[in-house]
Amino acid sequence: MPTPHIAAGPGEIAPLVLMPGDPRRGRRIAQEFFDDPRLVTDVRSIEGWTGSIRGRAVTVIASGMGIPSMSIYATELYRFYDVQRIVRVGTTGGLAEGQALGELVIASSAHTDSALPGLQIPGVSLSHAPAYGMLEAAVHAARSRSLPYRVGPVLSSDTFYGSPPEKVAALAARGTLGIEMESAGLYAIAALEGREALTVLTVSDHILRGEEVSSADRETGYAPMVEVAVEALFSETLAR
Numbered sequence: 529m530p531t532p533h534i535a536a537g538p539g540e541i542a543p544l545v546l547m548p549g550d551p552r553r554g555r556r557i558a559q560e561f562f563d564d565p566r567l568v569t570d571v572r573s574i575e576g577w578t579g580s581i582r583g584r585a586v587t588v589i590a591s592g593m594g595i596p597s598m599s600i601y602a603t604e605l606y607r608f609y610d611v612q613r614i615v616r617v618g619t620t621g622g623l624a625e626g627q628a629l630g631e632l633v634i635a636s637s638a639h640t641d642s643a644l645p646g647l648q649i650p651g652v653s654l655s656h657a658p659a660y661g662m663l664e665a666a667v668h669a670a671r672s673r674s675l676p677y678r679v680g681p682v683l684s685s686d687t688f689y690g691s692p693p694e695k696v697a698a699l700a701a702r703g704t705l706g707i708e709m710e711s712a713g714l715y716a717i718a719a720l721e722g723r724e725a726l727t728v729l730t731v732s733d734h735i736l737r738g739e740e741v742s743s744a745d746r747e748t749g750y751a752p753m754v755e756v757a758v759e760a761l762f763s764e765t766l767a768r
């Protein structure tokens with residue numbers, strides 16, 4: 529500590545971490561949700577902010593895009609900063625019928641077309657799944673706020689552009705709720721390090737209908753997702 533990608537000193541990262549993909553969103557979350565946010569790292573412009581919410585210490589730091597970048601930050605946070613829980617907050621391209629833009633997706637598993645999580649145990653296709661206690665808390669938080677949400681699998685893809693339509697259709701036919709690019713990496717690293725993880729996403733576009741939210745809505749529409757993620761981070765059970 530510091531690590532190759534995080535410059536924070538000992539004790540400057542909280543055990544509970546919110547992790548958007550985009551560093552600017554991380555800064556906005558710190559400004560809007562934290563009391564007394566302070567910048568604790570900015571290696572490669574990936575800013576990490578530590579502050580408190582309702583008196584409890586929280587850090588927000590971005591993952592960057594894709595499973596390799598997510599895997600680096602998640603490993604360094606769990607292994608070298610003793611982080612206990614990471615909740616990814618991000619966007620997803622929706623795949624489900626009737627799913628509106630702005631709905632939440634709570635990822636109860638993450639399929640992937642990436643080789644990286646599969647490298648861990650040769651010959652075994654690991655299940656990339658969140659911590660059940662945090663999943664339950666997120667579902668409760670979304671339901672009690674009357675937010676539109678779905679719980680189910682997402683695809684963590686290595687590609688943003690050019691997914692073949694038949695692949696997308698086959699995923700949708702198997703109940704996949706959305707495509708994003710990081711959750712399988714986060715869940716795989718959490719399992720490897722013996723820590724907890726969860727992903728809460730906002731549907732920013734619908735892949736099958738070809739719709740997307742305006743950039744103004746993208747900037748303001750993430751607050752419900754962050755509120756749900758915070759409830760998951762603060763939930764009592766450390767159920768594994």
Ligand code: HPA
Pocket residue numbers: 619620621622685687688707708709732733735
């Ligand atoms: N693909 C991958 N990641 C995404 C998408 C998408 O369509 N939308 C938001 N994140």
